[in-house]
Amino acid sequence: MTGIRRLAQHLDISIGTVSRALNGRPDVNEETRRKVLEAAAELGYVPNQSGRSLRQGTTNIIGFMMQTGTEITGQGDTFFMSVFDGVQTVFARHHLDLVALLCSSEEDPDDYLRRVVARGFADGLILSATQRHDPRFEFLAKRKIPFVTLGRSLTDVGQPWLDLDFEGMAQTSIDRLVAKGHRRIAVTRPHDDINLGHLFVDQSARALAAHGLTLDPDLIFSSKPNEAGGYHVAQQLLAKKDRPTAILLVNETIAIGFYRGLSEAGLKPGRDIAVIGRQSPQSHFLSPSLTGFTLSRRDLGIALAEALLATMPAFSHFYPDAELRKIWPEDLVEGESDAFSLPG
Amino acid sequence: MTGIRRLAQHLDISIGTVSRALNGRPDVNEETRRKVLEAAAELGYVPNQSGRSLRQGTTNIIGFMMQTGTEITGQGDTFFMSVFDGVQTVFARHHLDLVALLCSSEEDPDDYLRRVVARGFADGLILSATQRHDPRFEFLAKRKIPFVTLGRSLTDVGQPWLDLDFEGMAQTSIDRLVAKGHRRIAVTRPHDDINLGHLFVDQSARALAAHGLTLDPDLIFSSKPNEAGGYHVAQQLLAKKDRPTAILLVNETIAIGFYRGLSEAGLKPGRDIAVIGRQSPQSHFLSPSLTGFTLSRRDLGIALAEALLATMPAFSHFYPDAELRKIWPEDLVEGESDAFSLPG
DNA sequence: CATAGTACCGTAAACGTTTACGGTGATCGA
DNA sequence: TCGATCACCGTAAACGTTTACGGTACTATG
Numbered sequence: 001m002t003g004i005r006r007l008a009q010h011l012d013i014s015i016g017t018v019s020r021a022l023n024g025r026p027d028v029n030e031e032t033r034r035k036v037l038e039a040a041a042e043l044g045y046v047p048n049q050s051g052r053s054l055r056q057g058t059t060n061i062i063g064f065m066m067q068t069g070t071e072i073t074g075q076g077d078t079f080f081m082s083v084f085d086g087v088q089t090v091f092a093r094h095h096l097d098l099v100a101l102l103c104s105s106e107e108d109p110d111d112y113l114r115r116v117v118a119r120g121f122a123d124g125l126i127l128s129a130t131q132r133h134d135p136r137f138e139f140l141a142k143r144k145i146p147f148v149t150l151g152r153s154l155t156d157v158g159q160p161w162l163d164l165d166f167e168g169m170a171q172t173s174i175d176r177l178v179a180k181g182h183r184r185i186a187v188t189r190p191h192d193d194i195n196l197g198h199l200f201v202d203q204s205a206r207a208l209a210a211h212g213l214t215l216d217p218d219l220i221f222s223s224k225p226n227e228a229g230g231y232h233v234a235q236q237l238l239a240k241k242d243r244p245t246a247i248l249l250v251n252e253t254i255a256i257g258f259y260r261g262l263s264e265a266g267l268k269p270g271r272d273i274a275v276i277g278r279q280s281p282q283s284h285f286l287s288p289s290l291t292g293f294t295l296s297r298r299d300l301g302i303a304l305a306e307a308l309l310a311t312m313p314a315f316s317h318f319y320p321d322a323e324l325r326k327i328w329p330e331d332l333v334e335g336e337s338d339a340f341s342l343p344g
Numbered sequence: 345m346t347g348i349r350r351l352a353q354h355l356d357i358s359i360g361t362v363s364r365a366l367n368g369r370p371d372v373n374e375e376t377r378r379k380v381l382e383a384a385a386e387l388g389y390v391p392n393q394s395g396r397s398l399r400q401g402t403t404n405i406i407g408f409m410m411q412t413g414t415e416i417t418g419q420g421d422t423f424f425m426s427v428f429d430g431v432q433t434v435f436a437r438h439h440l441d442l443v444a445l446l447c448s449s450e451e452d453p454d455d456y457l458r459r460v461v462a463r464g465f466a467d468g469l470i471l472s473a474t475q476r477h478d479p480r481f482e483f484l485a486k487r488k489i490p491f492v493t494l495g496r497s498l499t500d501v502g503q504p505w506l507d508l509d510f511e512g513m514a515q516t517s518i519d520r521l522v523a524k525g526h527r528r529i530a531v532t533r534p535h536d537d538i539n540l541g542h543l544f545v546d547q548s549a550r551a552l553a554a555h556g557l558t559l560d561p562d563l564i565f566s567s568k569p570n571e572a573g574g575y576h577v578a579q580q581l582l583a584k585k586d587r588p589t590a591i592l593l594v595n596e597t598i599a600i601g602f603y604r605g606l607s608e609a610g611l612k613p614g615r616d617i618a619v620i621g622r623q624s625p626q627s628h629f630l631s632p633s634l635t636g637f638t639l640s641r642r643d644l645g646i647a648l649a650e651a652l653l654a655t656m657p658a659f660s661h662f663y664p665d666a667e668l669r670k671i672w673p674e675d676l677v678e679g680e681s682d683a684f685s686l687p688g
Numbered sequence: 689c690a691t692a693g694t695a696c697c698g699t700a701a702a703c704g705t706t707t708a709c710g711g712t713g714a715t716c717g718a
Numbered sequence: 719t720c721g722a723t724c725a726c727c728g729t730a731a732a733c734g735t736t737t738a739c740g741g742t743a744c745t746a747t748g
Contacts, residue, residue: 003734014698019736029696046462050403051734054394054703063443068428084412088448099407100444104432118390227629256600260629282626285571285604347704358728363706373726395704398733 007045011035022047053120062091062308063101063122065113067129078281079252079297080128083150086301087126094315096123110135117145124308126150130161132195148308150300153195160307160324162300166196167203169293170248172332173276174207177246181342182274186219186244188233188254200250219244223254230254234261245342249277255290256282269337276338278330289335300328351389355379366391397464406435406652407445407466411453411473422625423596423641424472427494430645431470438659440467454479461487468652470494474505476539492652494644497539504651504668506644510540511547513637514592516676517620518551521590525686526618530563530588532577532598544594563588567598574598578605589686593621599634600626613681620682622674633679644672 001009008015013032020028021036039045053059064087066080084098091098101121103112113136116122123146127136130151140147141157149161170187177185187204189197205215221236223229233254237243238261249255255277262269269275270288277283279294303326309315310322345353352359357376364372365380383389397403408431410424428442435442445465447456457480460466467490471480474495484491485501493505514531521529531548533541549559565580567573577598581587582605593599599621606613613619614632621627623638647670653659654666 004736005734015735016699016737017697020697023736025737027696032696044462046459048398048734049463049465050394050398051703052736054392054398054705054733055735055737057703059394068425068432081412084446085449088412088446089450092448092450098446100446102428102432102442102444104436105429106433106436114388115390118388119393121393227625231629256626256629260631263631281571282600285575285600287604287607348706349704359705360707360729361727364727367706369707371726376726392704395733396706398703398735399705399707401733 082297083301086298090305166199170203182246186247191222227257230257246274252278252280270339274338274340291335291338293330426641427645430642434649510543514547526590530591571601574601590618596622596624614683618682618684635679635682637674
């Protein structure tokens, strides 16, 4: 005798009533409900998730898909941990659990997702590292699995998304640097086809064009999103004959390596080259201090969770006016790294 | 008509045979097995996990419990991502999935674990951030849930564990610094009751004692395991009248903040104070280069997975001689940060 | 008092698997 | 030819829930 049956026997009532009492159904006497809850606590009863989800086709789990490989690690770390925390605070209100679905670097992300969905693992999903053309979107849409993405994509199936304001960052940065007299400005972009790279580079080019300048294709540096990538960017940059006077770093983690690369060549950000990047817990301890964009990762996680729940029938009424598609604003924190300016 | 029943109907055989074919049972004709597998692939059939786990009481999921809070983030980031990758490569061989169980910073870890277990969420667990006295151990042992911990504890319920060699690191570091003439050596430790702090500090004291020296309680700095913690340690250290000439940093992430704190006061590691810490992807880009310990996180993950599986009846025969309790060796990478030495 | 309505509860089916058990036809040895 | 063995397959129960449905006792209403 296990589970709900044990509880029912202990109370000498039917399992149906026990279930109703526990699930807050109206048609159960408040007195018996009290007894049931009491006994459940006493016996440490927790509903078996397999039985429950088999019956209702729902798992109370939301999956956040991530890759465990070392390549993506650079941006996967503390950033997501903080986002998770925001997501959790929202989910906790609805008794939903968040788990990170860890796709091994050895497995194809699309295959992995297929498996997860077919198994009926989660009621909803959060995707990140969205590719420019992302087959996962259509797959999920076809199966009617609610999901939200952190990152826009050209593949649009009507799902909600949140994204960082890469275009705004590009625009603001370029305007700022041009105002300081810079004409030859470099940008970085991730090495893969992740969508944010396109957004950032394209907008940088447009912003430069608005000032009558062009983005030299030779000054677009691809880099892996980690410290080593930044170091490599510095090396590439230093090898150029006609060195740029300013650079935009799209990724948060590469600044550290980039600084190191510069300093090994005797160069200093803010004195010899203007650098604008993005803030992170690590970058706060760079010297000279980094001029860069910042945002509340926790708030981002909250918004992400709300956008997802707003599209799930069971929860949508809680979030009637959630922002389903939002470009998240970022603030520029002024540091010393872009102090370098050129005579008008 | 769904699931296995659909598949069976499509092939015009019974669901029992389909199930046996898919699960590799011996008593099924190889020809029919081929047909079943073919049809399964064609129709994209994947067994429903709820049904399966309800029946067999097993989930094929291993959970890695983590906290999402920002405090622990400092050590939760890239370190675990790499460990995950190693764990995954082992699990993939057995069709086990690894998920990260994200305990919100707002929830008590013990309560969270209780919930996870009661729900029958995972077949096995990996715990990290082990406390000196960790109630989770006894709880899991009582329920006979297989688990392995990353980190020793005073609470021993016979479970396998792997741990970093904090005592070895302390010993090696102290010996090395004493040989360079240092007498007044500071150490750091995590701010909470996590076990590794005790191991590290105690062994440092013993190692000093072996040289006839003592560990000044005033030179034991508690810090949060992140960059800000390191910065704070530097400030505390600089405020001492009788400043130590060397310091051991137990955590990987604090070096960056510590460096920054020193440099703001015009001090330089390796010139004004000897620093020994632990390597991380970030620390590679510190200047002067950090003398510190390193290890293969991926291999650690592999060993962790093997130790866990060795204690699970269904898999133990695959790992007859897995190391169930191992202190993981680390290598010292010599950098410039401990170049500072004192006259004999 | 008869009827309708209400509040509460028990019964049993259903979710999708796995697997013990039994059954069928074929092969084989005597 | 006949039983025994074997390879293979179908049947049905079971895992722990939820929930539609129906039933009972009580209350209200006329």
